[in-house]
Amino acid sequence: xxxxxxxxxxxxxxxxxxxxxxxxxxxxxxxxxxxxxxxxxxxxxxxxxxxxxxxxxxxxxxxxxxxxxxxxxxxxxxxxxxxxxxxxxxxxxxxxxxxxxxxxxxxxxxxxxxxxxxxxxxxxxxxxxxxxxxxxxxxxxxxxxxxxxxxxxxxxxxxxxxxxxxxxxxxxxxxxxxxxxxxxxxxxxxxxxxxxxxxxxxxxxxxxxxxxxxxxxxxxxxxxxxxxxxxxxxxxxxxxxxxxxxxxxxxxxxxxxxxxxxxxxxxxxxxxxxxxxxxxxxxxxxxxxxxxxxxxxxxxxxxxxxxxxxxxxxxxxxxxxxxxxxxxxxxxxxxxxxxxxxxxxxxxxxxxxxxxxxxxxxxxxxxxxxxxxxxxxxxxxxxxxxxxx
Amino acid sequence: xxxxxxxxxxxxxxxxxxxxxxxxxxxxxxxxxxxxxxxxxxxxxxxxxxxxxxxxxxxxxxxxxxxxxxxxxxxxxxxxxxxxxxxxxxxxxxxxxxxxxxxxxxxxxxxxxxxxxxxxxxxxxxxxxxxxxxxxxxxxxxxxxxxxxxxxxxxxxxxxxxxxxxxxxxxxxxxxxxxxxxxxxxxxxxxx
Numbered sequence: 177x178x179x180x181x182x183x184x185x186x187x188x189x190x191x192x193x194x195x196x197x198x199x200x201x202x203x204x205x206x207x208x209x210x211x212x213x214x215x216x217x218x219x220x221x222x223x224x225x226x227x228x229x230x231x232x233x234x235x236x237x238x239x240x241x242x243x244x245x246x247x248x249x250x251x252x253x254x255x256x257x258x259x260x261x262x263x264x265x266x267x268x269x270x271x272x273x274x275x276x277x278x279x280x281x282x283x284x285x286x287x288x289x290x291x292x293x294x295x296x297x298x299x300x301x302x303x304x305x306x307x308x309x310x311x312x313x314x315x316x317x318x319x320x321x322x323x324x325x326x327x328x329x330x331x332x333x334x335x336x337x338x339x340x341x342x343x344x345x346x347x348x349x350x351x352x353x354x355x356x357x358x359x360x361x362x363x364x365x366x367x368x369x370x371x372x373x374x375x376x377x378x379x380x381x382x383x384x385x386x387x388x389x390x391x392x393x394x395x396x397x398x399x400x401x402x403x404x405x406x407x408x409x410x411x412x413x414x415x416x417x418x419x420x421x422x423x424x425x426x427x428x429x430x431x432x433x434x435x436x437x438x439x440x441x442x443x444x445x446x447x448x449x450x451x452x453x454x455x456x457x458x459x460x461x462x463x464x465x466x467x468x469x470x471x472x473x474x475x476x477x478x479x480x481x482x483x484x485x486x487x488x489x490x491x492x493x494x495x496x497x498x499x500x501x502x503x504x505x506x507x508x509x510x511x512x513x514x515x516x517x518x519x520x521x522x523x524x525x526x527x528x529x530x531x532x533x534x535x536x537x538x539x540x541x542x543x544x545x546x547x548x549x550x551x552x553x554x555x556x557x558x559x560x561x562x563x564x565x
Numbered sequence: 566x567x568x569x570x571x572x573x574x575x576x577x578x579x580x581x582x583x584x585x586x587x588x589x590x591x592x593x594x595x596x597x598x599x600x601x602x603x604x605x606x607x608x609x610x611x612x613x614x615x616x617x618x619x620x621x622x623x624x625x626x627x628x629x630x631x632x633x634x635x636x637x638x639x640x641x642x643x644x645x646x647x648x649x650x651x652x653x654x655x656x657x658x659x660x661x662x663x664x665x666x667x668x669x670x671x672x673x674x675x676x677x678x679x680x681x682x683x684x685x686x687x688x689x690x691x692x693x694x695x696x697x698x699x700x701x702x703x704x705x706x707x708x709x710x711x712x713x714x715x716x717x718x719x720x721x722x723x724x725x726x727x728x729x730x731x732x733x734x735x736x737x738x739x740x741x742x743x744x745x746x747x748x749x750x751x752x753x754x755x756x757x
Contacts (some may be wrong), residue, residue, distance in 0.1 A: 511622055523624070
């Protein structure tokens with residue numbers, strides 16, 4: 177095979193060496209976290225090159241968004257990253273608010289922070305839990321799903337939905353938190369701090385088999401990560417302590433005290449699959465820390481109308497905005513163009529963190545063992561609903 | 566650096582290839598000559614005082630009603646070192662849209678450009694692997710263009726049935742198109 181073709185990582189059957197074989201992984205493979213097909217060019221157990229094929233869940237969110245009005249887009253955003261819907265709709269609401277110059281009340285901001293952080297914990301429960309399952313540890317997954325269930329119950333209690341909430345509206349929220357929410361939230365945190373999190377660290381993260389399986393696999397140096405726009409835990413696993421909640425605070429995140437964990441490379445080179453998951457696990461603890469402060473704050477606040485600032489008619493003036501927020505999977509960006517004429521957005525583009533995380537896959541997977549491919553996909557924590565949109 | 570200062574620095578290097586600076590916008594943007602975009606990006610990343618090392622987003626926008634009708638490709642750049650950002654835009658005609666690739670500077674542009682090619686039909690010159698990414702390979706047309714009309718057929722299958730066709734099919738008629746080839750099994754077919 178010519179080097180030029182290898183450079184392009186495109187190939188034809190007649191270009192293959194005698195020992196090589198094309199192996200299709202997916203689209204229905206359970207550890208591809210959705211419907212993802214990866215075309216592997218293998219030499220025995222070693223992957224010479226990999227080519228991901230996406231688009232199985234594509235429904236052109238961006239075209240939908242051009243055909244409904246501004247608040248009508250929010251349910252569609254929920255359906256992108258269906259494991260962390262709160263983060264998606266929050267990002268969209270922030271973008272439209274920035275476009276229209278709406279300032280939400282501190283009460284709404286506090287509830288938004290609570291919901292976003294609960295969602296982050298729930299999302300990382302899925303991420304780390306299914307990751308353990310991918311590489312052979314089944315039990316932690318069940319323990320983590322049990323706790324995610326509590327969070328979903330809190331969401332259901334607040335807005336009636338367990339997965340797709342339509343909760344963060346432009347300028348406000350769909351519902352106020354119910355009576356007794358703070359107490360229930362504290363109860364969850366007590367459980368989480370005392371049982372779930374230490375259990376997770378003992379059972380999975382500190383497990384010798386887990387460490388052996390993940391440390392040193394899929395190492396991503398920081399320059400490469402930034403060039404491929406890895407964000408969130410994937411970037412922090414490689415070293416840079418970049419978190420939008422600290423760098424460009426929104427929704428009042430500047431008022432909370434928390435650390436930004438970064439990959440330290442305790443068991444091998446920095447930026448491996450272990451580091452990315454370790455960062456996720458520590459982040460859950462930090463989210464709990466934010467939640468403690470936010471619940472205290474909410475308790476002291478007067479109840480207020482959460483739809484107070486919701487505009488009767490959402491029709492931004494001509495202009496455009498690019499707004500980012502720190503979703504559980506990384507920086508979620510919305511580029512919205514308003515033409516000032518209609519009530520529909522002229523253009524909505526989503527920069528999804530999973531899309532960019534998947535785009536680095538062909539670089540990281542080169543020369544890996546097939547079994548490690550599974551470990552790599554899981555550690556990037558992709559949700560195909562968001563990649564395909 | 567704020568946006569005007571970034572503009573000054575880029576203008577100083579590229580002169581009249583920076584066509585326009587929109588300072589009044591909430592997030593100011595530079596319009597760059599289409600053939601210069603790859604060099605501007607490489608310069609913005611390599612120069613230490615700019616250090617725009619992160620391509621946050623690359624999006625295409627279709628403006629058929631502008632004079633002349635055009636498409637824009639929008640680059641949102643960000644610096645992880647200095648925490649400043651700038652927006653670059655290039656214009657390209659709607660027919661035969663061509664923009665140089667910035668894949669050599671930002672790895673992530675590979676997939677973003679494939680997406681723009683897929684949904685808008687903008688060709689990125691010098692791209693290493695310009696294929697459709699979200700839509701199937703045999704798809705015809707580019708759905709995010711403003712003049713897009715939903716097709717009636719896909720691969721010979723009728724994908725947009727009308728109510729009349731549905732009614733006729735349910736009445737037992739064999740229409741001979743796509744999803745209506747098969748008579749519903751729970752229906753009695755008159756005359757058989």
